[in-house]
Amino acid sequence: MSGHALLELESFLPYRLSVLSNTLSQAIAKVYDKRFDLSVTEWRAMAVLGYRADISAREVAERTAMDKVAVSRAVARLLKKGHIERGTARHDKRQSVLRLSEEGWKIYDQVAPLALDHEQRLLAHLDVEERAWLTRILDTLWKAELAESMR
Amino acid sequence: MSGHALLELESFLPYRLSVLSNTLSQAIAKVYDKRFDLSVTEWRAMAVLGYRADISAREVAERTAMDKVAVSRAVARLLKKGHIERGTARHDKRQSVLRLSEEGWKIYDQVAPLALDHEQRLLAHLDVEERAWLTRILDTLWKAELAESMR
């Protein structure tokens, strides 16, 4: 009976997720930071634009779970580097229309395989059953946390 | 055949982990930030000190997976607020010896249950089997990533 709540960080779920995900993200980030001078936010923006082109900054924000300020800055940097191109939506002059430039695609085509590769090397440690559980569980937790955050 | 690697962010493991863990951490962080004026790093340091007292800053860094600069700053702020106390190790005058102050314990005793509560509410969405799988899988991934980072 210590009289204090027992919070062991090492087994506390939010902490474990955080450490794992940060280590993971940084490991991948380091690669494209050193080799391609891309920050995490920049790469995320490029990643969604590689998957779906001609979308607005707001939609990039939604799909990357970054806030619009972060996106605005990432977009500004990517424009300056020439990795993306920006137009204006015909039906709404406020909205931008973003897409990877030819240069951008060249970088995407190098970085995306690296990222996927890292993921595969990790997943290689899990068998089929575990992967299925993981996917399902992350999905459940994500929905739960979403609901939680709306309370 | 698009000719480009298919990287769908929504199903990319590092991305999913990152979004989930950030949302989760921030949700918890918001509580103790608003109510107790504690940053994530500060709370993490307090959490390990609540679990194991009289350890050095280096050991806090290890146990929180923060780097020593972050710990140094967190410790400085916690000292100023009076939440922790600092001594010097007898056998090594460079090392600090950190522990929660009485004030610090009072805060710990309020925050720790809140954090544990949030975790419980999340875990409530998983059944016993899923929790077991999650624990095992996170453990595996963590070890895999550690090995990966040493390559």
Place this chain on the structure above:
DNA sequence: TTATTTTAGTTACACCTGAAACCAACTGCA
């Protein structure tokens, strides 16, 4: 039509962060 509110995106501010340089104390080895 005009007035009000909402939305897309940028800017300003104050804070937080990591990398590298730094200092002091310790260790290992000759």
Place this chain on the structure above:
DNA sequence: TGCAGTTGGTTTCAGGTGTAACTAAAATAA
């Protein structure tokens, strides 16, 4: 001893970040 290298911890600097305030355009309402 004494010198080289390592380690614990702090400081500095250059950027990144979130919040709030802002502008312009669009949607809504009167």
